[in-house]
Amino acid sequence: MTYETALAALADPTRRKVFERLKSGPQPVGVIASGLPVSRPAVSQHLKVLKEAGLVGDREEGTRRIYYIDPHALAALRAWLDQFWDEALDAFRAEAERKEEDQPNREKP
Amino acid sequence: MTYETALAALADPTRRKVFERLKSGPQPVGVIASGLPVSRPAVSQHLKVLKEAGLVGDREEGTRRIYYIDPHALAALRAWLDQFWDEALDAFRAEAERKEEDQPNREKP
DNA sequence: ACATTTAGTAAGTAGTAACTTACTGTAAGT
DNA sequence: ACTTACAGTAAGTTACTACTTACTAAATGT
Numbered sequence: 001m002t003y004e005t006a007l008a009a010l011a012d013p014t015r016r017k018v019f020e021r022l023k024s025g026p027q028p029v030g031v032i033a034s035g036l037p038v039s040r041p042a043v044s045q046h047l048k049v050l051k052e053a054g055l056v057g058d059r060e061e062g063t064r065r066i067y068y069i070d071p072h073a074l075a076a077l078r079a080w081l082d083q084f085w086d087e088a089l090d091a092f093r094a095e096a097e098r099k100e101e102d103q104p105n106r107e108k109p
Numbered sequence: 110m111t112y113e114t115a116l117a118a119l120a121d122p123t124r125r126k127v128f129e130r131l132k133s134g135p136q137p138v139g140v141i142a143s144g145l146p147v148s149r150p151a152v153s154q155h156l157k158v159l160k161e162a163g164l165v166g167d168r169e170e171g172t173r174r175i176y177y178i179d180p181h182a183l184a185a186l187r188a189w190l191d192q193f194w195d196e197a198l199d200a201f202r203a204e205a206e207r208k209e210e211d212q213p214n215r216e217k218p
Numbered sequence: 219a220c221a222t223t224t225a226g227t228a229a230g231t232a233g234t235a236a237c238t239t240a241c242t243g244t245a246a247g248t
Numbered sequence: 249a250c251t252t253a254c255a256g257t258a259a260g261t262t263a264c265t266a267c268t269t270a271c272t273a274a275a276t277g278t
Contacts, residue, residue: 227273242257
């Protein structure tokens, strides 16, 4: 049930930028915010959403708060997508066969 | 560049339901709408978004319009996620090694 | 020809969400 | 003790988006 919130969290462009910044490793909020075109509180709010979605984790380090990518929700999202992919391909194959049965030789009737 | 719009399209719950209904095979708009708690025009609007995102395709069949899943955007989304996954895991490993260097024996100093 | 079915479009509304500034809190430095 | 640095929270605003009903268009059936 976690892939839904993960999808919603990653849908926003600037929140996705926040998330992608953590690919290079754990970072404090201020560093993440610098370089982004939004204010630091906005980044804090985005990080809160990402954390609730299970996409990031955080640890305190003095007055700083270090955020890092949490693979948990990312794995759930991948699992959902892979399953979807497989089922969709099955539907394609079934549909192709059905059409073949309906019109075996559609070029020269 | 297509995974962004795909993400945004799949973020909405009812739009995701519309999309998931097509897993069982191509369907006309009316059939998709029946069983969903929203009006048929709403489903049409969702299908428009899904189509612009490259997630579905459609063909005319008399007065009906048949929609089906288009694997194009789905593949792009999977590729992005997989790449992200790999890079994130690399970051985890690098971080784990860094911490090991900083504090080799943190239990018994 | 006309009615019916099917579906996209238009217009308007309500709820949400992303952002801002102002503030509060807490740990570290002097 | 006091200031400074860092970050989360509160409150308010704006913009967007998902939805509705009403209309339009086109293909099929009688």
